[in-house]
Amino acid sequence: MSSCQRVARPLAQSLRQDRLILQSNSTHLLRAFSRTASRQDDTITTTTNTSAKPPSPPPPSSSSPPSAENKSELPMRERLMDRDTTTAPWAERKLARMGTPPIGSRRRRAALRSSENLPFEQLPYQCFQEARRFLKEDRQEKLRHLAKEIAKIKRLEATPAEQVPGGERKKNLRLASLRKYIEELKILVDINDPLVKRRFEDGFGDMNKPIYRYLAERKWRGMPYKIITQRIEQLNIVPDVLPKFDPIADVQLFFRRIKVDPGEILDSRITEVPPRLKVQVFNPGERLVSVAVMDSDVPNAEDDCFERRCHYLAANVPIAPDQPSLPLSKVDKETQLAVPWLPAFSQKGAPYHRLSVFVLEQKPGETLDIAKLRELYSARDGFSLKSYRDKFDLTPVGFNIFRTIWDEGTAGVMERAGVPGADIEFKFKRVYSLKGPKKARGWEAKRRKPKYKSLWKYSMNIHGLNRRRR
DSSP: OOHHHHHHHHHHHHHHHHHHHHHHSOGGGOOTTOOSOOOGGGOOOOOOOOSSOOOOOOOOOSSSOOOTTTGGGSOHHHHHTOTTTOOOHHHHHHHHHTTOOOSSOHHHHHHHHTSOOOOGGGOOOHHHHHHHHHHHHHHHHHHHHHHHHHHHHHHHHHSOGGGSTTHHHHHHHHHHHHHHHHHHHHHHHHTTOHHHHHHHHTTOOOTTSHHHHHHHHHHHTTHHHHHHHHHHHHTTHHHHTOSOOOOOSEEEEEETTEEEOTTEEEOTTGGGSOOEEEEEOOSSSOEEEEEEEEEEEEEETTTTEEEEEEEEEEEEEEEBTTBOEEEGGGSOTTTTEEEOOOOOOOOBTOOOEEEEEEEEEOOTTOOOOHHHHHHHHTTOBTOOHHHHHHHHTOEEEEEEEEEEOOOTTHHHHHHHHTOOOTTOBOOOOOOOOOSOOOOOOTHHHHTTSGGGGGGHHHHTOOTTOOOOOO
16 A cells, blocks of 8 residues: 555545535535535524424425425436436436537536535635635726726727828728727636636526637637548548638537537438537627538449539528527528428448538628529539539538438438439449569569479468469
């Protein structure tokens, strides 16, 4: 046993004994998030009358959600599926696949599960409260600095352009620089606030505020951005679909309440219903976008090449930072839907098909003519995203992708969608080399004489090995 273990063993035993004592007592005597001595005003007086029975709680209503008292009466599996208190890895993965991920970190959920609901800003830690006081003073100083910069902008806006050195152009550049600096100050004001960080981790942040958009973008620029850019490179989306592309918005894909990882191979029966997108943008304001879903691996046996097909096209769809949900099945069929949803399918023997989901931002204040889009792309075949982008002056901002192969349900999916060709099977044609057989050289050529017949079993007459080379 190491010296660290010998030192830590008495401490661990004492903590374990304290925990057993606390569990044996009434739950009212526990203090949340703290092991310090209770304050005098927190002491709860109890009576010694053991004959009086406590009143029985009223039976819970079937329509009301279970409260904190009767959560312990639920089965263990249902308790572990609670978003607020679950700590099981399998439950976290299942909730994430359902589109309702667990709230906050696992450490926070474990603390809520084992303690009372004490307000976060009233945690009884002296160091914590001193840190909050210091952060509050720092925030007040940044607010005063922000007010000075806002007043500076107002003075510059009220100043005529003739009195500004450099004229109108210099004035506009100065105003743009000050406005950008003010947005940065708004983020710095709240970046260290623990309540802001906690609200963001719990999923309750207001995305109309710069601080929450900044935190969301910083979180997305971590592993999710790296994964989606890796899929763009690995699956050759650039340059097969677009000559260059760098996503600036987070696009998540859901089929039947199941979150799809980028590049995942899906069963064709899952794709019969249109998916739901979660498009999170990080700049303020509402904008109109177009959504295009295309298959870039349609086999053409006659020309021995691959073509493209449009599986879905919609335009004039509004999104905003606080309105990320975009269900493709609920767009307006008259003013937004150009090409209806076509399930993903792949014929037997063909390689996997890449179905790319692109979100393209339209120019501010401009709407696209849906009748013209239907006229151009209703045939679906030969769809080019680059041509669509250039023709209507769109900007690709978000991307996601999934793949499909031939499976046991593809024939039924194609039949229900009215797509012919389920009985076609692609086979690879073997191409033989035009080069003649190579002559033996070196050690083998020298020992092919009858003189070395005893060695042929090591070089020529090996069972299962064809010595003829091409």
